[in-house]
Amino acid sequence: MKTELESMVARPAGAVSSIADERIVLAHGGGGELTAGLVRAHVLPQLANEALSALGDGAVLDWPSGSLVLTTDSYVVTPLEFAGGDIGRLAVCGTVNDLAVMGAQPVALSLGLILEEGLPLEVLDRIVSSIATAADEAGVRVVTGDTKVIERRAAAPTSNGDERGTAREGMFINTAGVGRLRGDARLEIERIEPGDAVIVSGTLADHGLAIMSMRNGLEFDTPLRSDVAPLNGLIGRLLESGADVRFMRDATRGGLAGVLADVSERRGVSIEIDESAIPILPAARHAAEMLGLDLLSTANEGKVVAIVAARDARRALAALRGHTLGTRAAVIGRITDAQPPLVELLTRIAGRRIVQRPYGEDLPRIC
């Protein structure tokens, strides 16, 4: 054991190519030399910036006047790596997107890593590298962080009822983010009025179905990929277009159904959406059918739902479509004053049904 520990401490920064068999041990979280070595060798090289490299207890950021937006989120996805992304990319994009839909320009993130004993260092390296890439895309810096190690959990089902993915050892990430509230954003749910247009920025359900398909060992002709992406660039375009955006939300857990149910309930308005207008990839439709899942309540990690004044719908759509992440943006419905407040779907065959907030996580059906 000792030699293994020593070899890890001794390894200089950057020597990441020969670590295939090396794994996280409990002592990596002890706060001593081994922890410092881990951070120096496996975290800093990829994320380095002035604030982080100082390795202080916190980061000092210059802050111009104006409002600051703060958010935090924790990431516990299995499998850690999936088609289209991994937990690292998710941890950056999820927090960046929460800031962006609040109308903030993301500035800096904190990064809390909770590693499980036994996690291969090469997996950690890949995930930290992915964090670096996503942070670059989003134009944010990781300015402070923390690393802890927990004992290896017994092979057991996760809380959401699924078996663990292929990697038996896991990691969790918490990120907090701060951003500057943009001057051009006036996002208040109270400003939503009957007649407003409901817009989504692209195809729905890709992330949730990519993950569920992997967990269920399903393979499809066109492999589904998670849509995980930072939305601050896309949302910046939308706000700069001058369209009167009343409200935004990223459609993560709970999907479109969750977002619209919230809006309907909190604002006391009804929402009518048109199934044939909702962008869905054929592979996603197929996967949802196989798994018995509802596309509307399946998670996304790179899609925004925007409620926009009707007169500005076209302008908003043009702005979104002009960005690579918004090419399939579409107006999918509108706010109405029907009471009691409900979300109603006009189906492809011109039938109607109610859309409700999902209750907990959907499980694939038996047959």
Place this chain on the structure above:
Amino acid sequence: MTACVPPSFAAMRSELEARCARIGRRVQVMEVCGTHTVSFFRSGLRSMLPANLRLVSGPGCPVCVTAQRHIDAAIRLAMEERVIIATYGDMLRVPGRMGSLERRRAAGARIFVINSARRALELAREHANETVVFLAVGFETTAPATAATILEAEREGIENFAVLMCHKLVVPAMCALLDDGPKDAARADSDHTAGSAAGAALDGFLCPGHVSVIIGSQAYRPIVEVHGKPCVVAGFEPMQMLAGLVHLARQIEEGAARLENVYEGVVSPDGNAVALELMRRVFVEADVAWRALGVIPQSGLELSPRYRRFDAMRRFGIVEGDDEDDPACRCGEVIQGKVEPAQCPLFAGRCTPLTPIGPCMVSSEGTCAAWYRYGRAMKEAAR
């Protein structure tokens, strides 16, 4: 807003509308399968049917028809030392007399959610010092996979593997409903004081596509020949479901009872020979208990003598108990089509998907869950 409506869809809709109008009374069709129940809601087709056509959900949701005594047995097994339970996800939250598997798991029981019988056997290989008990639930759709797994366990000498047999057969349950209920929907309607018995009078069956792939369309012959009820096998796309209803309406209007198949590309008359042979090798038909329907003769499967050592009840000496369902819960009548979910006093009150009391509220394919999730009725009452 516009929706994409294929012309033949509109034509079929008008035909269904016209035929139901000519029949001139309430027409009751049972969709046997939970996937049909959900597809009718999800596609919106349910909202487009003629006013006098009533869809009645049948006993085709595997979780919903599992008797409480089997849930209790599963929980007893979960409490055994060195036992791992391997189950499909839907079963986790069904309440038994001693709570649900989900609660047992939170209390430390080793319960794994899996998506195939084969995965249960893999778990047995991975945990050689424990016994993996697979909860074998479902109709003919999942039973062949259970059979194949047991053969594999035998071939490889994997002895730390057992199954709790809950497999059921679709056609005997359909026959039992007909034996039990009023025979003539037209008469039941004419003298209907809307008693609960009248609710079960059926004009025909929309037969489940998935199960029929295995058992073949000919399996429904007894329904047509003995009970004189039209049967149409249909898939799960709105077009196919609508076509199924049109074919049923034609027969009902003519007073005919034929076996028809509008899912021909997928369902053959004789079914899947390989799957049927697997079942014949490993299982024998048995009288089994259904939720609220009681014991139905020859309606389920148990292990044939050669494979009986894989039976978890025997191996752990667990005796099948009784059912003690919540007296207010009407799941039993719901799966027989005698009442609609909203007629249950617990529906959407004490019993919701978050706090299910009956199994019909647990499974995503359960009738009550579908009504709760997609139903206009209760929401629109308020509008």
